[in-house]
Amino acid sequence: MGAVYLVRHGQASFGAANYDVLSDLGRAQARAVGVELARRGVSVSAARCGTLARQRATAELALAESGSGTPVEPDARWNEYDHVDIAAHHGGGAAQDSADPRAYQDALEKALTAWIEAGADGPCAETWPMFLARVRAVFDEVSSSLGKGERAVVFTSGGVISALCGDLLGDAARGMLSLNRVTVNAGLTKVVTGRSGTTLVSFNEHGHFDGEATGLLTYR
Known part of the structure; x- marks a missing residue:
């Protein structure tokens, strides 16, 4: 059984001239999710991210903190709408x-x-059907490439994660609209693949922002 961890990027620069840059808080969030991956003992077989600056920076910071030497491969199909x-x-x-x-x-x-x-x-x-088709395709490509016990970590965005999770639950559109608003920056979502198919195990985990790290919790 393989697993795909979907990580939302850290906080970007909302309201700034260039939104697509991690804020200082976003960089701290990225490092925190990397520490969490290390704490869980996630051995990264493959690392992917979108081509947006906020996604790539989150990947670089998180993977450095996790201790993974796996190179991250950018793919525009992981980009947000x-x-x-x-x-x-x-x-x-x-x-x-x-x-x-x-x-x-x-x-x-x-x-x-x-x-x-x-x-x-x-x-x-890019229409909604086009967006959904591309994120389904790139997810299927990554998940089907995993062997038994292998783990992939993907650094992407809230809309992508929400659409995929909604799709796995039977309604991509509803997932997009209801889950997207509650995704946290640098939250973790886990999907497993095996003989019985593809299953959403957890959505939007953010226990790594509990306790003393509660100040790192943001939604936008």
């Missing part, structure tokens, strides 16, 4: 505003709902 494009076409162009993140989150969730409902006929460069 394009929130700017979706907001432009389905959310009236709502922009990130560090002064009112809750209002932006509400606007984004409405835009995501409209994006999903628009289906293949939607105006975005």
